[in-house]
Amino acid sequence: MASIAVVDGTDVAALRLFLAAVELGSVSKAAARMQMTQPSATAKLQKLERQLGTTLLERTPTGSVATSEGQRLAAACADVVAAAIALVDRAEALGAERDRLTVAATRHIADHFLPGWVASAGGSGVQLALIELDTLRVAQAVRAGDATIGFTEGPHPPLGLRSELVAAERLVPVVGRGHRWYGRRSAVSHGDLVATTLVLGHPGSGSRDVVEAAFALHGRGGVGEHIAVQSVTAARLAALNGSGVAFLPECRVNGDLATGDLFALPVRELAIEQPVRVVWRGARPATRPARTFVDALTRATTAL
Numbered sequence: 001m002a003s004i005a006v007v008d009g010t011d012v013a014a015l016r017l018f019l020a021a022v023e024l025g026s027v028s029k030a031a032a033r034m035q036m037t038q039p040s041a042t043a044k045l046q047k048l049e050r051q052l053g054t055t056l057l058e059r060t061p062t063g064s065v066a067t068s069e070g071q072r073l074a075a076a077c078a079d080v081v082a083a084a085i086a087l088v089d090r091a092e093a094l095g096a097e098r099d100r101l102t103v104a105a106t107r108h109i110a111d112h113f114l115p116g117w118v119a120s121a122g123g124s125g126v127q128l129a130l131i132e133l134d135t136l137r138v139a140q141a142v143r144a145g146d147a148t149i150g151f152t153e154g155p156h157p158p159l160g161l162r163s164e165l166v167a168a169e170r171l172v173p174v175v176g177r178g179h180r181w182y183g184r185r186s187a188v189s190h191g192d193l194v195a196t197t198l199v200l201g202h203p204g205s206g207s208r209d210v211v212e213a214a215f216a217l218h219g220r221g222g223v224g225e226h227i228a229v230q231s232v233t234a235a236r237l238a239a240l241n242g243s244g245v246a247f248l249p250e251c252r253v254n255g256d257l258a259t260g261d262l263f264a265l266p267v268r269e270l271a272i273e274q275p276v277r278v279v280w281r282g283a284r285p286a287t288r289p290a291r292t293f294v295d296a297l298t299r300a301t302t303a304l
Contacts, residue, residue: 012084014048015077017041018056022074026063101289104131104138104147106206108232109276112251113151113167121296126289135206142279148290149280153206155213158279166297167276171210171247174262178242187268190215197244198226199235207232207274211247214272236262247272 013034020030031041049056056070066074105114110132118128131147133140138150139158150161157163173193175181181188181196194215201208208228227244229235232252239246240261256262278294285291 012081014044015081017044018048019077021057021064022066100127102129102147104133104141104150106135106153107132109151117297120300121293134204136204142281148287149278149285149294152277152279153274154209157277161279161281163277163279164298165275166278166301168273170250171272171274172250172253173245173247173265173267174239174253175245175265176240176242176262181265182263187266189268190270199238199244199246200226200228202228202230210272210274214270
């Protein structure tokens with residue numbers, strides 16, 4: 001059985017030096033590669049030989065060569081050096097993982113909320129990785145561990161995840177110049193909305209869930225005829241083209257309302273607010289950067 005004292009005292013640098021001497025055929029060349037003086041290299045190799053109880057190298061007129069025992073031990077030395085390199089690489093990867101924050105968010109949140117949140121949370125040295133998904137798939141990514149935290153837009157917190165409300169925004173019903181309701185003065189009823197064409201997000205979209213939940217509160221089980229789009233940008237373009245009534249975040253339509261390209265419909269008794277939540281698995285977010293980020297967001301929300 002190997003002596004624990006020998007194992008504990010083994011110098012990986014000495015093993016690398018020995019392998020370099022075998023490769024280069026010279027202790028002095030190996031010392032130069034390792035950026036040490038030849039006396040230091042010689043002393044290190046002699047100590048290694050004493051620890052292993054065998055002569056590893058012998059001098060020749062042209063340099064140094066491995067003894068028969070040295071040749072037989074060289075492969076094992078290479079294995080030890082490779083294992084040490086793998087250990088250091090793994091430790092560095094873990095360190096990088098600790099400083100990496102993977103966030104899943106909808107495109108709207110990524111464009112209009114996330115930059116400000118990242119700036120206010122600080123976190124210098126943290127590498128942020130962003131995954132853009134719809135609300136349903138954001139929750140799935142967090143549950144699966146593909147993202148450490150996520151941001152959702154739905155009316156309710158995703159099942160099986162912890163969450164904090166970090167923002168809320170009004171969804172404005174708008175139409176473009178080509179729509180028959182553009183400039184309408186009289187209020188639109190829920191029945192009118194159900195009977196007309198709406199522009200909504202695709203199934204799994206948080207904004208669509210919010211609109212459907214608001215309609216359900218007024219006894220409307222469905223939204224009737226609608227055009228399903230993939231993003232807020234697509235919904236805005238459909239509204240501008242007069243395709244239907246779109247429910248868009250106020251921050252995305254203020255400019256169009258000011259220019260008259262879009263018109264905000266007066267709607268009776270239907271104010272739709274879209275919650276924005278940060279979600280994660282477990283009692284607390286799993287990594288230090290995630291905890292720091294969530295804590296900064298919740299403090300900012302509490303201060304409002």
